[in-house]
Amino acid sequence: MTRILLLCFVIALAFLPTFADEGMWLLNDLEKLPFDSLHSKGLKLSPPDIFSPNTGGLAEAVITFGGGTGSFVSSDGLILTNHHVAYTAIQRQSKLEHDYLEKGFYAASKDKELPAIGYDLYVLQSIENVTGQVLGALNEKMTDLERYLAIEKISKEIIAKAEKDPDLECDLASMYGGSQYYLYTYFKIKDLRLVFAPPRSIGDFGGEIDNWIWPRHAGDFTFLRAYVAPDGKSAEYSPENVAYHPKKYLKISAAGIKEGDFVFLMGYPGRTRRNDSSYEIEKTLKHDYPLDLKTRLELIALLEKESKTDKNIAIKLSSRLKGLYNYLKKNQGIVEGFARSGLLEKKIDQENQLQNFFSKDKTSAKECATVLGALDNLYKENIKSQQKDFLLGWITNYCDFLRFATSIYKWDLEKQKPDLQREPGYQDRDTSETVQWLKTSQVNLVPKTDQKVLLFFLEKALQLPPGQKIQAVEELVKGQSPKARNQALKNFVAGLYKGTKLGTVEQRHKMFRMDLTQLEASNDPFINFAKKLEKDREQVRTKNKEFRGALTRLEPELMQLYARWKNGRLYPDANSTIRFNYGKVRDFKPRDAVTYSCFTTLSGVIEKNTGKEPFDVPEELQKAYAKKDWGTYWDKSINGVPVDFLTDLDITNGNSGSPVVDGRGRLVGVAFDGNYEGMTSDYQYNPQTSRTISVDIRYILYLVDKVYQAQSLIEELSAKISR
Template identity: 35%
Template sequence: MNKKTLLFTFLLIFGILQSGYTPPDEGMFPLSEIHKLDLKKAGLKIDQNEIYNPNGTSLVDALVNVGGCTGSFVSNEGLIITNHHCAFGAVQQASTPEKDYLTKGLVARSYGEEIEAKGLTCRITESYEDVSDRILGPVAQITDPATRLQLVNHAMKNIAAEAEQKDPSIKAEVSEMFIGKTYVLFRYKTILDVRLVYVPNRQVGEFGGETDNWVWPRHTGDFSFMRAYVGKDGKPAKYSKDNVPYTPKKFLKVNASGTEEEDFVFILGYPGRTFRHRPAGFIENQQQFVLPYTSELYDFQNATMEKAGKKNKETEIKLATRIKRNANVMKNYRGKLQGLKGIDLIGQKKQEDAALAEFINNNVEEKAKYGTLMNDIDNLYKLINGDAQRDLWLGQIYSSTSLLSVSRTINNFKEALNAQSPANKQPFFDQNIPQVKQALSSTYASFDIDVDRTVFKKMMNDAAAFSPYQKINAVAKVTSKGNNSQSVIDQYINNTFGISKLKDQDYVINTLLKSLKALSAYNDGLMLFEKDLQQQIAAIKPEKDAREGQLNKLMGDYVRVKEKFLKKDFIPDANSTLRLTYGYVRGYSPADATYMKPYTTIKGILEKGASGHADFGYPETIKTLWTAKDFGPFAKKDLNDVPVSFLYNMDTTGGNSGSPIMNAKGELIGVNFDRAYGATINDYSWNESYSRSIGVDIRFVLWVATKIDKADFLVKEMGVKL
């Protein structure tokens, strides 16, 4: 660390001490909690109401949830900035070997050139309301766990339906903020027509590939632009050439000057799931079963898909999104495993749980309420872990084998048809067949027969090795036909895949689903296998519902008594609802004798590119411009270079991808896209010493847009003066 940085850090710390401000240990704050924060002392230079104002327009109104990621409006013409990887699936669907937007990128220079982002919608948070009493009041005296959970879920659906009935223009959801304890009704506006506007070359948007994923230092231009469209009446409408750009209530101002080290920054976004308020049993389940099983399975799937992708460009494009998603989860889970073991979180949780048990037992009132709580939790997780292999297998089989997903869709539709009266079967068929075809087409979009065969074989062999207590009945039925399970499975797959017509998309869509008669008459081995799976899933559902209901009640009690024990209110775990997190642009020391600076530059792109590794290829224009020191107004003076990515100590997780990073004035200065490898453990435990998130610097976004892709028109639309 240089003298300037040391001095700046000292002054910052001194200022914090003088102001009396104490930074939080962690924080993905719901909108309902941000009034408890003193962001002015932390460094905010605008009024706190300008972030969220339930009685007026605020920065929150510029936020959107797009395809499971976060995005933000950056113009009054519905322009949205988010991550390259958030647009990846839509770009893949729009790409062909002839028009390979996935590799070459896309710059739409007019509204007419913008491309439909298939499968993507924009969801905007309109308002929220705590409905905990309405949900928990009626079940206060219910002791049966399954019945309690059923009533809770029923109440959540009814409250959402009631809200939608009052205002048909919104989509309502009740989210469980604390399991078994707190419930909030969110009202959303959903924009159905989203279009791709500007996606950089893949060598920019995915620079570093999986080699650099979850790694710092990072040099990835992980950004893209979309646009939201509505009908001419201003209301959400499905894709149509007659639609017009959406005018948001609020859009973010872009500050092309970026940040300096130790600047105050904050993020608004839709973080996915965290699990910080769970006991040791949950962490054991994650470390021993969920994380290793899933990461190993995805590793195998990706090796299989990458091999298949070498057949031709069409297959490579078709499988690209599945490979990217798998690889992201796989590396994330392996990082979590390393982190869990590194800090011995199971050991820490056991100590915490033991201290909590002692608190309960030493307090007469708490013992009367919660005396069996910790034993009940331990016993429940023993049951959950005892079935972990079976449940994980059943949870992955449909996403692993496309033709089983196809079989499930067809079987479910046939079952729904059979439930109709004879007179109603044809009308029911006619009404629902478009949705069935759409669902199947989505599955076939990433289907490859060789991948399905290979992965299904692995899944079958894995299940055949399970103990009798965790057996998969459909697999056991197959392996019971011979002494050598592997050869029986091989023969079964060859015969079943050979005969099945489900591998022919054209036949399924245009012949099998052409008429009620054709559908009713068709069956094959894969559909019969899938029926056996469904029967077992249905058979174990009552027991799983009972466990989930019991867990719901126990976790609510666990949080209540732990808050009493620690004498503090917890921040609810992330659950894909809108949250705020804040912190500072800051480096860190991930290992002894190392310090990671908070900024990377274009120079680093060239250095990595010199290795010759395929993941570090970059457009030659970058080197030409850098050599000429053609940085425009986007260079950071002390670096004499354009900053590419930067670090900050904010609390983020999955779903925060694409979140706008804002400065003390609420101006956009970057786009969040990742965490450092050690911070993958954030989902279970956050710590300032190792928890660092990564964003693409707005200066690099603007430099690439103007210098590489000549998209000056978009920069001007955002109000940035060149």
Template identity: 35%
Template structure:
């Protein structure tokens, strides 16, 4: 019985289907729809996804490639998280007009701020193209040949599948390559900032409260989609008009209660629910600890500077938040995987899997899958660790090195494709670096580099003899005192002239030469072998996924997240994170005051909000004299779901997804319905801040407020 119970919990389907899973909205009809109705949903699957008529999916937007947003008015008003719009809010901020500190509210459309490069993508339709993509693949012998054939087929289908001229076709893989689905999309390129609360509201609790419950964060910002006069996507123009959507979400102000049905609709980024135990063990014991240590060192340095200098705080606010986000997530993930005994659960499941293989007489086909996994994960260990060190140190957390690596890619482009390609990329590179150096501080970056380069040279495996010979105490000071990569003018001077002159200049620069040593070592000693073994692991994972579907035909396997449109459904519910501790599912403004620390950059509260709280001036948005702020539910979410709408049983907007509880961040790998909860800001708090705090009543008037519980 114990093995069977573990199997059910691990799969999270037969008993806990409503609490785990990220389902493709075009495939809800049947068992998913029936379960949603049993949980309290009052609409139908066709109301959620319909190709021929307007449906909820027409209001769900992939926000700038990384978050989710939703249309909440007939004039293209977009709601997403404050942290999703953080970079744009910061880019419009100066010391004189600090929108991060003070907030921003456009009181008319003329005041809405354009954001060059920002995009918003809408899903038009979804189509299964598996048979066409896998055509001619099965008879090929090597994995590399199979992947090449698949890519050729994908390219052909994307080119030939019917669409309008302004639309795009995008094919994504599901079930580890056992299914392929095509999405017809429309991408809007004129997205303007409409409103954002100050960080003391939109980021209340900052990094201390990140991934934590109870939460009191008004994590929202507002944008607007503009289109051409034909209502189709268009580049920015002052003549563009607000987009008229096929559907926008009505906003419920009736609130929520424990047990209420909830549905989150969005673009979850990546999950790995079907990894074997060997992979999870490597993540917990090797990869996560290394990445956590690197980011911990970087954050301590940046935080020290940000607390002392307001200009640096503005420069590094978005960068610090980005680095801290996954640093804290990895810590919680590792703790959760250990606490939930996920590795042993995986091993128990694998034992049951092998029994089913033997029972079905499939030993020849599937009997060696797990032993092959074990062999390959052992072989890839040092390469995976060295790869993570290179990415974390050279590409993500040391800015001069990341800039130098882009120039390294420029040199490789010249060698591969010649001078014309080099010149085209060079011009774009120079232009793109302008915004990079606007928020760059060489003094801060040098101190970060001192810590991170030392870690890299001490702990990364597979270093070349040349790197091992470097003096970690001197190399960073030499780079930052002599390299021209510490300023935008310096970088531009390195890129002046034809290709030969540029490459000659680059290869004299101390910073560039150090990056080149790191990159050359990666591409000679790490990357190729990692890719080779990982390709084999990918093939095993695809076969393992196929085998699980076959061995457990009654299991309901949702596809791992891959930044495609998904539905996850559940209920508003509290939870027990540990013995004798129970968390209620809703927080209120009283909790803001309990955390309030005057002058603290994480827990300060704006004077106007203090006055509203003191006077209990909550308008129509309070419940029993209390102002709700956030709530939690059992929806299975991940990165990319930030900004996703939380919908009630009727498809009305009740909240805005922005986080998960720390105890459950391992849900990307192992979902435990007892403790995994997603965190949402209550839509009533959003409306309260817009109306009573910002005085932007025109935005409220633009929405359609609903009272579903009074109907």
């Protein structure tokens, strides 16, 4: 135990900022950044202006929801984020008779705003270092599984103690591979409403052709509003609710930015992997990505075919397809980037250098060899069941009916235990969210498509190699010929959908309220299948816990070795907690003789117009362009209305919707994408090729003001605009 706490102390001292413009910095580390240098580059704020445990700072205006980021831009809870972050909310309100995805949406008054179904909003309240409490629960005699379970147990206890207020929700995050732990506390807002969304032909202009590509011309933004009960407490949607008044909101600068200007952003980046070992990168590159890409392509083809059968089905499947498209292109870019940059070889070389550095110190050399050898063996063992693990995860995530069944069945298993002994995600604190999910899932439920998706995955399960079979699936076709097996599978799947009652919200809620005996007695075919699958799923969970437990032992030791070698020039990988990073407006040169400027303009939107999706400029924008009434949004330096711009800010998935802020703390844009050439930035940031693409606030204001004449919205924003 003494050694564990000492290691934690050494690592905490060693992890000091590297001071390059890369890095997703913890807010509680801002004081360590070189603010004298940042001030010389154009920053006019001090660390407490950005974040302070006592006064909050601008960070209080930055929020997370829908898997992305947003920011408050008015005292009445108005939120600015990306169109693609709000996409599912827009899609869930879209019908054949009012397709808001296609035509856009504007609420001229608060009573016209539409609920963002299934969206919850999180406003940061505090950050607390709880490393001592977590590591204090460990000892060196623990097995890897015991280690994982001990961390899980103390984490649940810390969270339970911090969540006494029902309006608060907490998350305990691990940093530096398990060397440090922080408790993040949020105020949870459960009533979020749509205010303004541009049509698809603006918000997603260029579609998948332009996705991750520069030059870009998308107006990827949406406005929403947060609501609470009249007493200020969090509440589900109600007409009686009132607009939330945030402690902080961002003022808007319509003065614009230019090449070379200092900018920064705060947001909730999902995951980076810059501290991964070569063994994890090799597994990801050679095993995970090939399987992921093949599966995505096949599933996309299936869903696209289904979408063509009916416009209403196309609307329901659009959100899922958009997510599949996005990660398909990103993962393709990462694989290409690995080949182009030789990143795996560089990581192997880095580990060889690490070993050479400690070669003259026998104790350190042995420690280094032991850690790297253990990681090598750990990932070799993990690969042995990779295909089965992958497929089980996809089956339960992409087959709605099976997901309902496995979730409800697992809930009934866990409800038999005391709350703190349950698996995370199945505690009392998770009940309301699960009930809400069982309800909102109805909006996009397409049983006939879901049946085809389940059959698609079960047929894949039959093709798994020996040693990785899913026993619950094998039992369905035991002793049958290959031809008979496929027909038996089709008959089984058809029987599931014919006999189940999980297709209605009422029945799902009814089953969720049952105890295990009642649920099994219901004899629902999907519940019966979920019960049989549970053995396979539990084996995967246990193995994954052992694997994660081993990583919490090995990764901190590797981080300590790197810190000793690099003199502490490390920062923690992203993990969906709020981060700060800074940079400048900057062009880039992707290859020889090619240089891209850092701004695109409205004239470029018009030039791309083909009249056909995804380059179909809406009539309203064409008419406004012809009038040439630019208002104050024209930028003489680029001879046009700016649309999108480039910076060397450091982002990843989850940063979508992050406010891009100038040196005075004023919002100048909204980040929405990275560039294809910089795809490997999750693994290694390259200042020459890694770029963030953001929509310029002047384009947003031009559209709201001059194109769609959203008068109430522009009036609400006008008081916050600095020119």
